[in-house]
Amino acid sequence: MRRKISPREARRLMQRMGLNMAPMPEVQQVIFKTSTKEIIVEDPEVAVISLRGQKIFQVTGEKITEKTLEIKPKLVIPEEDVQLVANQTGKSLEEARRALEETEGDLAKAILLLQSQS
Known part of the structure; x- marks a missing residue:
C-alpha cells in the first residue's frame, strides 16, 4: 500500500537532498529560441529549482505558439x-x-x- 506524502513532508525531503523549489511570480511570457524556430509560452507558471549551485527552470503553460524563423543567407559583396x-x-x-x-x-x-x- 502506498502512502501519500504531504506537501510539508515533500518540502523537507527536498531540503534534505539539497533541493530548493520556489515559484517565480508575475512571469508573462517565456521564449525559447533555436536556430530554426521560436517557441513562445504565454502566461506560464514558472518554478525555479536550485540544486547544488545550479538553477533549473520548470515552465508549464497551455498557450504555446511555435514560429519557424526565416534564415537569411549572409550577403557576400565582391x-x-x-x-x-x-x-x-x-x-x-x-x-x-x-x-x-x-x-x-x-x-x-x-x-x-x-x-x-x-
Missing part, C-alpha cells in the same frame, strides 16, 4: 563591387562597403546613396 562604388563616388572602400551592405548589394542604389550624402 571586392570588385566595392572598388567600383568607391571609384564612382570618390568615397573610401569602407564607406562603399557599408553602402553596398545597406542596399543589399545593389550597385546603383549604393552609388546614389553615397552621392546623396555629399
Whole structure:
C-alpha cells in the first residue's frame, strides 16, 4: 500500500537532498529560441529549482505558439563591387562597403546613396 506524502513532508525531503523549489511570480511570457524556430509560452507558471549551485527552470503553460524563423543567407559583396562604388563616388572602400551592405548589394542604389550624402 502506498502512502501519500504531504506537501510539508515533500518540502523537507527536498531540503534534505539539497533541493530548493520556489515559484517565480508575475512571469508573462517565456521564449525559447533555436536556430530554426521560436517557441513562445504565454502566461506560464514558472518554478525555479536550485540544486547544488545550479538553477533549473520548470515552465508549464497551455498557450504555446511555435514560429519557424526565416534564415537569411549572409550577403557576400565582391571586392570588385566595392572598388567600383568607391571609384564612382570618390568615397573610401569602407564607406562603399557599408553602402553596398545597406542596399543589399545593389550597385546603383549604393552609388546614389553615397552621392546623396555629399
